[in-house]
Structures are given as C-alpha cells and as structure tokens.
Amino acid sequence: MLLGKVVGTVVATRKDEKLExxxxxxxxxxxxxxxxxxxxxxxxxxxxxxxxxxxxxxxxSSARQTVLTDKKPCDAVLMAVVDTWEINGEVKYRKE
Amino acid sequence: MLLGKVVGTVVATRKDEKLExxxxxxxxxxxxxxxxxxxxxxxxxxxxxxxxxxxxxxxxSSARQTVLTDKKPCDAVLMAVVDTWEINGEVKYRKE
Amino acid sequence: MLLGKVVGTVVATRKDEKLExxxxxxxxxxxxxxxxxxxxxxxxxxxxxxxxxxxxxxxxSSARQTVLTDKKPCDAVLMAVVDTWEINGEVKYRKE
Amino acid sequence: MLLGKVVGTVVATRKDEKLExxxxxxxxxxxxxxxxxxxxxxxxxxxxxxxxxxxxxxxxSSARQTVLTDKKPCDAVLMAVVDTWEINGEVKYRKE
Amino acid sequence: MLLGKVVGTVVATRKDEKLExxxxxxxxxxxxxxxxxxxxxxxxxxxxxxxxxxxxxxxxSSARQTVLTDKKPCDAVLMAVVDTWEINGEVKYRKE
Structure with missing residues (x-):
C-alpha cells in the first residue's frame, strides 16, 4: 500500500455498467x-x-478484494483512513 | 485508475483469436x-x-473485469468517459 | 498494452517444464x-x-490469457501484429 | 521480492472490515x-x-498468499526476516 | 520477462510457513x-x-505458475537459464 491524500473527485456518467x-x-x-x-x-x-x-x-488485483469493488474493473481502492504514522519514533502525520 | 485522453487507434489484423x-x-x-x-x-x-x-x-487483471475483456489477453481498458474532475474545489476539466 | 518492435530471440534450453x-x-x-x-x-x-x-x-496476468500461455510462468505475450496506427489523424506507422 | 528495512508503523482505525x-x-x-x-x-x-x-x-496478488492476507485488500506483505545476504561472495548485511 | 544475472543469495530463517x-x-x-x-x-x-x-x-502472479511457487507469497521466479540471445542478428550473450 502507499500513503496518499484525497484532493478531488472525478465525475463520469458514461461508464462500465458494473461501476454504477x-x-x-x-x-x-x-x-x-x-x-x-x-x-x-x-x-x-x-x-x-x-x-x-x-x-x-x-x-x-488487491483493489478488488473489498465488497464494493469485487469483480469490478477497478484497479485502486482506498482501504483505510490514516490516524497517524511514525517513522523511527517520530510522528509524521496525525489526523486532527 | 489513471486519467487519459484518447488520441488515436491501432489496427491489427493478425491477433490472438480471443481478440477478434x-x-x-x-x-x-x-x-x-x-x-x-x-x-x-x-x-x-x-x-x-x-x-x-x-x-x-x-x-x-482489473482490465479483464468488463464483459468485453473477460478472459482476454488484454491489460488495459477504458472503463469511464470523464465528464469533469476537480481538485481542491477547482475544476480542471469539463467535457464540452 | 504497449507498442513494441521485435528485435531478437532468446534461447534457453534449461527452463521450467511448462515452458517446453x-x-x-x-x-x-x-x-x-x-x-x-x-x-x-x-x-x-x-x-x-x-x-x-x-x-x-x-x-x-493478462499475458496468460492465450491458449499458448495459459497457466504458464510467463508475464508478457505478443497478442497482435500491428498493421498501422495513427495519432490525431496522422499515420505514425504502416506495415510494409 | 525486494529488500527493505522496517522503519515505522501506520495506525488506521477506520478501514475496510476485512482488515480488522x-x-x-x-x-x-x-x-x-x-x-x-x-x-x-x-x-x-x-x-x-x-x-x-x-x-x-x-x-x-502474491501479497495475498499468506494466511494473514488471504482475500484481503492488501497489496504488500513482509514474508521473511533477512538473516544475511551476500553478493558475489561479499556479505552485504548480517542481522545482529 | 526480463533478463538478469544471478549475483547472490539471501538467507532468511524466519519466513512465512509456505516458504520453508x-x-x-x-x-x-x-x-x-x-x-x-x-x-x-x-x-x-x-x-x-x-x-x-x-x-x-x-x-x-505469473511467478506463481511453477510447481515450486504455486500459491506461495512469492512475486518473482527464475524460469529459464539463458544459453544465448541475439539482437538483429548480433549475439549479445553466450553461456560458456
């Protein structure tokens, strides 16, 4: 997994039917x-x-292992909201 | 998934039979x-x-999860046409 | 998929038995x-x-979806010979 | 597989239910x-x-082949703690 | 697949049980x-x-298609020892 920050949304009306x-x-x-x-x-x-x-x-393929994404043409999924992480004992991020 | 723009076509007569x-x-x-x-x-x-x-x-493997691509030797699929996307509230693209 | 040009061959006598x-x-x-x-x-x-x-x-995994490569330890397959491709209406390649 | 060094932890309370x-x-x-x-x-x-x-x-997908990660939305797993490795006969790392 | 040269070994006593x-x-x-x-x-x-x-x-996932690696948390496998390869008719390597 990688760390990321949610910054926006994509709207797509016409899409594969499994993605409704x-x-x-x-x-x-x-x-x-x-x-x-x-x-x-x-x-x-x-x-x-x-x-x-x-x-x-x-x-x-791991992105399809949630109930939401099972058997869907989807190759990336957010599977956790991070509270905090630390590196060598130093806090790098803490959710406010 | 990633964002992309359709710019061209590839013609290939000789191909794996599943791709007819x-x-x-x-x-x-x-x-x-x-x-x-x-x-x-x-x-x-x-x-x-x-x-x-x-x-x-x-x-x-997610590219094979559409009806079109199921069990095909195909590793990329367009699964949505984008109407618009925005980043931090700013519209970056809007379909005309 | 990506575009490529065939430029050579690899000979390997000792290989996994599925690749005979x-x-x-x-x-x-x-x-x-x-x-x-x-x-x-x-x-x-x-x-x-x-x-x-x-x-x-x-x-x-898509490289294993041909009859040839099914269940084989093979992660890349040529699945089409390109006749031509064009970008924004301009021909970039045409098979002779 | 790749070599790596464990340097920190990520805490995430809200996550996909399979990851409890x-x-x-x-x-x-x-x-x-x-x-x-x-x-x-x-x-x-x-x-x-x-x-x-x-x-x-x-x-x-190989990251889901442990008992811990089977069918989980998880795309990376530590599967071995390294004791030592050597390159061309030279020890590059030895666990203390 | 890619070409590579074997240069060393990794020893790991503590590992996932499937990798014994x-x-x-x-x-x-x-x-x-x-x-x-x-x-x-x-x-x-x-x-x-x-x-x-x-x-x-x-x-x-193709790395798990050998008898050795089937269902193992292993994402890379050597599946052939190369005898020789040539590019545009020129030999680039020959096993001695």
Missing part, C-alpha cells in the same frame, strides 16, 4: 515524510473518505 | 492538472469512447 | 511517435511474429 | 548494497517483524 | 546489450540456477 454508483476520488501520493511525490491515482472509496483525508490505498 | 473484433485505442496519460505526462497506453474500449474523449482507464 | 517449446522474443518498447523508449521485454509469441514486426504486447 | 486487527508497517526499500533507494511501501506483516528488521516483501 | 525450503537468489537486471541497469529482484529459483548464470525471470 461508484465514487471516484483523486489521491495524491505521499512519501513517508508526508510530502507529495507528484504521483496520483484515481481510486474507488471503500471507507467513506473525504477531501483532505490521508489514506492508505491498494492497487492491482 | 477488438478496437484498440491509444490513450495519452494525463496528470491531475490536465497536462500530458508523456506516458501512454493502448487500451480496449468498454465505453464507446471517441478521439478527444477524456477517460479513466484501469490496468492489469 | 516456448519461443522467447525480445521486444523493444516504442512510444506513440514510433521511437524506441529504451525499455524492453522478453515475451512469448501468440501470433507468429517475426524480427522487425511491430506488435502489441500485454503484461502481467 | 491488521498491523501496517512502513518499509524503506533497500538496494543490494544495503542502501536506501528512496522508495517505500506500507505492508502487512506475516512474520512478526519489528522496527529495524531487514525484510523481504512481496507485492501484488 | 525456499532458496532466494539476488538477480541484477540486464538490458538487451547485456549491461546492468541498476535494478534488481530477489527471486525464487525454479531452474537450479547458480551464481553467474544469466536468466529470464517472471514477476507478479
């Missing part, structure tokens, strides 16, 4: 110092995340 | 500011996209 | 302007391609 | 000279690793 | 001119390769 009702979130990738890396992913949301939330996301 | 009738589209990857990244993918089209459309595409 | 009879082709990756990117892949050949052919190749 | 009880570790990627590459991954822990341990981790 | 008896080899990635690229992978060995051997390796 899906909400697509734009996630900027973070490094472990809580800095943006420049990478991003558009992910399905299995945890009701909101704009500004820091999350963990999984990609590839 | 497939239409291959060339998609330029976009970043979240709606700029081209330099990357591309050739994808199957599950949503009847056309040249110029901005789309979401999925890769890997 | 496999032919491995070396494929240089192409960008959409028909330039080499510097990347390559060694792929199984589901379409009887030859040296010099421009092809589409699929990677990952 | 999961412990997420932050792993810095190492090259074969035992230097950090700048890359990282957040992984599930199948081997009770601790901060400072050097480990092997697997990604993608 | 596994031998992990360190493989430096090669480009098609037989030069090291700087990349590496730690792979299981399905073909009894030795230090110095040039090999083909597969990654991802």
């Amino acid at each position: 009702g899906f909400k697509f979130l734009v996630v900027k990738q973070l490094d472990i110092e809580n800095r943006e890396t420049g990478g991003y992913v558009v992910a399905a949301d299995a945890v009701q995340a909101g704009i500004g939330d820091v999350v963990l996301y999984a990609t590839g | 009738g497939f239409k291959f589209l060339v998609v330029k990857q976009l970043d979240i500011e709606n700029r081209e990244t330099g990357g591309y993918v050739v994808a199957a089209d599950a949503v009847q996209a056309g040249i110029g459309d901005v789309v979401l595409y999925a890769t890997g | 009879g496999f032919k491995f082709l070396v494929v240089k990756q192409l960008d959409i302007e028909n330039r080499e990117t510097g990347g390559y892949v060694v792929a199984a050949d589901a379409v009887q391609a030859g040296i010099g052919d421009v092809v589409l190749y699929a990677t990952g | 009880g999961f412990k997420f570790l932050v792993v810095k990627q190492l090259d074969i000279e035992n230097r950090e590459t700048g890359g990282y991954v957040v992984a599930a822990d199948a081997v009770q690793a601790g901060i400072g341990d050097v480990v092997l981790y697997a990604t993608g | 008896g596994f031998k992990f080899l360190v493989v430096k990635q090669l480009d098609i001119e037989n030069r090291e690229t700087g990349g590496y992978v730690v792979a299981a060995d399905a073909v009894q390769a030795g230090i110095g051997d040039v090999v083909l390796y597969a990654t991802g």
Whole structure:
C-alpha cells in the first residue's frame, strides 16, 4: 500500500455498467515524510473518505478484494483512513 | 485508475483469436492538472469512447473485469468517459 | 498494452517444464511517435511474429490469457501484429 | 521480492472490515548494497517483524498468499526476516 | 520477462510457513546489450540456477505458475537459464 491524500473527485456518467454508483476520488501520493511525490491515482472509496483525508490505498488485483469493488474493473481502492504514522519514533502525520 | 485522453487507434489484423473484433485505442496519460505526462497506453474500449474523449482507464487483471475483456489477453481498458474532475474545489476539466 | 518492435530471440534450453517449446522474443518498447523508449521485454509469441514486426504486447496476468500461455510462468505475450496506427489523424506507422 | 528495512508503523482505525486487527508497517526499500533507494511501501506483516528488521516483501496478488492476507485488500506483505545476504561472495548485511 | 544475472543469495530463517525450503537468489537486471541497469529482484529459483548464470525471470502472479511457487507469497521466479540471445542478428550473450 502507499500513503496518499484525497484532493478531488472525478465525475463520469458514461461508464462500465458494473461501476454504477461508484465514487471516484483523486489521491495524491505521499512519501513517508508526508510530502507529495507528484504521483496520483484515481481510486474507488471503500471507507467513506473525504477531501483532505490521508489514506492508505491498494492497487492491482488487491483493489478488488473489498465488497464494493469485487469483480469490478477497478484497479485502486482506498482501504483505510490514516490516524497517524511514525517513522523511527517520530510522528509524521496525525489526523486532527 | 489513471486519467487519459484518447488520441488515436491501432489496427491489427493478425491477433490472438480471443481478440477478434477488438478496437484498440491509444490513450495519452494525463496528470491531475490536465497536462500530458508523456506516458501512454493502448487500451480496449468498454465505453464507446471517441478521439478527444477524456477517460479513466484501469490496468492489469482489473482490465479483464468488463464483459468485453473477460478472459482476454488484454491489460488495459477504458472503463469511464470523464465528464469533469476537480481538485481542491477547482475544476480542471469539463467535457464540452 | 504497449507498442513494441521485435528485435531478437532468446534461447534457453534449461527452463521450467511448462515452458517446453516456448519461443522467447525480445521486444523493444516504442512510444506513440514510433521511437524506441529504451525499455524492453522478453515475451512469448501468440501470433507468429517475426524480427522487425511491430506488435502489441500485454503484461502481467493478462499475458496468460492465450491458449499458448495459459497457466504458464510467463508475464508478457505478443497478442497482435500491428498493421498501422495513427495519432490525431496522422499515420505514425504502416506495415510494409 | 525486494529488500527493505522496517522503519515505522501506520495506525488506521477506520478501514475496510476485512482488515480488522491488521498491523501496517512502513518499509524503506533497500538496494543490494544495503542502501536506501528512496522508495517505500506500507505492508502487512506475516512474520512478526519489528522496527529495524531487514525484510523481504512481496507485492501484488502474491501479497495475498499468506494466511494473514488471504482475500484481503492488501497489496504488500513482509514474508521473511533477512538473516544475511551476500553478493558475489561479499556479505552485504548480517542481522545482529 | 526480463533478463538478469544471478549475483547472490539471501538467507532468511524466519519466513512465512509456505516458504520453508525456499532458496532466494539476488538477480541484477540486464538490458538487451547485456549491461546492468541498476535494478534488481530477489527471486525464487525454479531452474537450479547458480551464481553467474544469466536468466529470464517472471514477476507478479505469473511467478506463481511453477510447481515450486504455486500459491506461495512469492512475486518473482527464475524460469529459464539463458544459453544465448541475439539482437538483429548480433549475439549479445553466450553461456560458456
């Protein structure tokens, strides 16, 4: 998994029928110092995340292992909202 | 998933028999500011996209989760035509 | 899928038993302007391609979705020989 | 698999229900000279690793082949704690 | 698949139970001119390769398609020892 920050949404009316009702979130990738890396992913949301939330996301076939994404043409999913992380005992992020 | 723009087509008469009738589209990857990244993918089209459309595409095994691509040797699929996306409340793209 | 050009062959007598009879082709990756990117892949050949052919190749689990590669330890397959492709109406390659 | 060093933990209360009880570790990627590459991954822990341990981790669908991660939306797992590795007969790391 | 050269071994006593008896080899990635690229992978060995051997390796779910690696948390496998390869008729490597 990688760390990311939810920064936006994508609206798509015309989509594969299996994706009806899906909400697509734009996630900027973070490094472990809580800095943006420049990478991003558009992910399905299995945890009701909101704009500004820091999350963990999984990609590839693992992204289809939630009830929401099972057998869907979806290769990225938010599977956790991060409360905090620390590196070598130093807190790098704490949810307010 | 990643954002992309459909810019072309690939014609291939000789192909794996499971791919008969497939239409291959060339998609330029976009970043979240709606700029081209330099990357591309050739994808199957599950949503009847056309040249110029901005789309979401999925890769890997997830690309085989549409009716069109099921059990096919295909690792990328357009699964949504994007209407609009916004980042931190700012619209970055709107379909005309 | 990505575009590539077949440039060589790999001979390997000692290989996993499931790969008996496999032919491995070396494929240089192409960008959409028909330039080499510097990347390559060694792929199984589901379409009887030859040296010099421009092809589409699929990677990952999708590479196992041909009759040839089913259940094989093979992560890349040529699944189409390209006749032509065009970008924004301009032909970038045409098979002679 | 790649080599990595466990450097931290991620706490996430709100997560996909299949991930209840999961412990997420932050792993810095190492090259074969035992230097950090700048890359990282957040992984599930199948081997009770601790901060400072050097480990092997697997990604993608292979990360779901442990009892812990089976059918979970998890794309990276620590599957071994490294005792030592050597390159061309030279020891690059030895666990203390 | 990619070309690589076996340069070392990793010893790991504590590992996922499915990996008992596994031998992990360190493989430096090669480009098609037989030069090291700087990349590496730690792979299981399905073909009894030795230090110095040039090999083909597969990654991802395809790495689990050998008898050795079936259903194992293993994302890379050596599936062939290379005898020779040539590019545009020129031999780039020949096993001694």
